[in-house]
Amino acid sequence: MTRALYDLFAGPLALGAFVVCLVGLAVRGVVFLSLMRREAAAVPENVRWGWAGLSILRYLLPVNVTNRVNPLATAAGFVFHAALIGGALFLSAHVVLLEQAWGLSWPVLPGLWADVLAAAALAGLVVLAGRRLLDPKLRGLSEPRDLWLLLLVALPPASGLAAHLLAPGYEWWMVLHVVSADVLLAAIPFTKLSHALLFALSRGVTGSDFGKRRVGPW
Amino acid sequence: MVVHAAAHDADLSPDGVDRAAIRRVMRSKAGARLSLWLSICSRCGQCAEGCHYYASNPSPEHVPAFRLKPLFELYRRQGEVDREFLERLRDIDYGTCTMCQRCTMYCPHGIGIAPLVHAARGVAVAAGMIPQGLAKGMANALEFGNNLGVTEEEFLETVEWQLEELREEMPDADAPVDKEGAEFLLTFHPRDIKFYPQNLFNYLKLYNAARVDFTLSSRAWDSTNLGLFAGDVPTATRLAERVVEAAEALRVKALITAE
Numbered sequence: 001m002t003r004a005l006y007d008l009f010a011g012p013l014a015l016g017a018f019v020v021c022l023v024g025l026a027v028r029g030v031v032f033l034s035l036m037r038r039e040a041a042a043v044p045e046n047v048r049w050g051w052a053g054l055s056i057l058r059y060l061l062p063v064n065v066t067n068r069v070n071p072l073a074t075a076a077g078f079v080f081h082a083a084l085i086g087g088a089l090f091l092s093a094h095v096v097l098l099e100q101a102w103g104l105s106w107p108v109l110p111g112l113w114a115d116v117l118a119a120a121a122l123a124g125l126v127v128l129a130g131r132r133l134l135d136p137k138l139r140g141l142s143e144p145r146d147l148w149l150l151l152l153v154a155l156p157p158a159s160g161l162a163a164h165l166l167a168p169g170y171e172w173w174m175v176l177h178v179v180s181a182d183v184l185l186a187a188i189p190f191t192k193l194s195h196a197l198l199f200a201l202s203r204g205v206t207g208s209d210f211g212k213r214r215v216g217p218w
Numbered sequence: 219m220v221v222h223a224a225a226h227d228a229d230l231s232p233d234g235v236d237r238a239a240i241r242r243v244m245r246s247k248a249g250a251r252l253s254l255w256l257s258i259c260s261r262c263g264q265c266a267e268g269c270h271y272y273a274s275n276p277s278p279e280h281v282p283a284f285r286l287k288p289l290f291e292l293y294r295r296q297g298e299v300d301r302e303f304l305e306r307l308r309d310i311d312y313g314t315c316t317m318c319q320r321c322t323m324y325c326p327h328g329i330g331i332a333p334l335v336h337a338a339r340g341v342a343v344a345a346g347m348i349p350q351g352l353a354k355g356m357a358n359a360l361e362f363g364n365n366l367g368v369t370e371e372e373f374l375e376t377v378e379w380q381l382e383e384l385r386e387e388m389p390d391a392d393a394p395v396d397k398e399g400a401e402f403l404l405t406f407h408p409r410d411i412k413f414y415p416q417n418l419f420n421y422l423k424l425y426n427a428a429r430v431d432f433t434l435s436s437r438a439w440d441s442t443n444l445g446l447f448a449g450d451v452p453t454a455t456r457l458a459e460r461v462v463e464a465a466e467a468l469r470v471k472a473l474i475t476a477e
């Protein structure tokens with residue numbers, strides 16, 4: 001039973017989730033760029049590529065203003081993103097699956113890192129969720145889906161960690177791991193998680209706009 | 219026109235909300251940026267740190283991203299909203315933002331909250347819900363060329379009066395009006411002309427001391443654009459055109475807007 005479920009969600013449905021994620025994100029990016037192009041058709045070309053690039057870079061690194069005014073949230077955000085993406089891409093179990101399925105392979109992290117990265121990602125998520133639940137300004141801002149999405153993002157690292165550390169129920173943790181990862185991947189283009197790609201477009205456009213006034217690579 | 223008016227009336231719901239007009243303006247605002255920004259705001263609250271409303275009164279309603287809630291709801295409901303909703307939109311989007319854009323400098327995603335607030339105000343304009351004081355200022359600007367309704371005569375008298383005062387300490391000071399071919403055209407906040415002429419005195423003193431080749435326009439001297447502030451794009455365009463036309467007629471090299 002768990003074996004069949006695991007094979008389904010780590011096999012054909014995982015492929016489906018990847019396709020939905022990548023095609024969905026690509027469609028959203030193309031729609032945005034073509035709308036931008038159409039709107040800009042009436043005015044002279046005026047993109048400041050340098051400022052756009054600097055703006056994206058500045059917010060991919062913890063060197064921007066949020067770092068100074070909100071160190072805890074910035075640290076939690078960066079640790080969470082780095083650990084989640086690093087774990088998803090460089091854990092040996094993940095790379096082995098990819099190699100078996102599609103023949104792709106790249107260097108992997110030592111085994112211990114799996115637990116460290118999963119724990120770090122979860123710690124970051126706990127801080128972000130805690131702020132959302134306790135800080136009055138975030139409570140006023142939050143929608144229920146903000147918390148559901150945090151939970152959805154927490155499930156793959158939490159179940160992966162549980163499968164590794166807890167002997168009983170290993171099969172069920174692995175089923176939860178692949179199911180939640182598939183759902184997460186497929187949800188990316190349709191939720192605010194689409195910022196995975198669209199962050200760069202938005203930051204770039206804004207960086208270019210602010211660059212015209214030479215006020216910094218915001 | 220009669221047919222048009224009848225069709226217009228038919229769109230009005232019993233509570234007097236013109237949903238057709240709202241949907242029209244929603245379509246005109248729904249560009250690439252708006253749909254992108256509304257969908258990726260993560261409600262992380264970093265924008266709060268950049269906001270002077272939040273700095274002076276740190277309540278949840280003063281977090282800049284909070285101003286996107288009515289707009290988000292409006293698009294989700296495809297314009298099917300009632301008067302109460304629009305009043306809330308008006309109070310939030312006019313009452314808690316000066317569109318200074320500082321929040322965007324704090325937003326990791328670079329969301330232009332001010333342009334979105336501007337779009338929300340455009341919806342309020344379409345629904346006939348501009349705050350009264352703002353509507354009055356816009357009407358003044360269209361009629362008199364400045365938002366406080368200062369007449370041309372009053373303006374010229376004020377300039378003459380302040381120039382006289384200035385000449386007591388700076389005998390060769392000048393304030394040329396409608397001088398063709400000057401380098402700069404100066405414009406002012408009408409408040410400085412009507413209530414704080416000392417500020418005009420200071421401007422004139424500064425530009426004279428700096429030996430800048432400037433002129434004033436007798437008709438287009440208002441540096442503000444309440445149409446832009448109100449989200450009323452046609453009015454904003456008319457008000458901006460007026461100043462641009464004066465600058466072009468005087469063949470100045472640049473326009474200086476002071477605040």
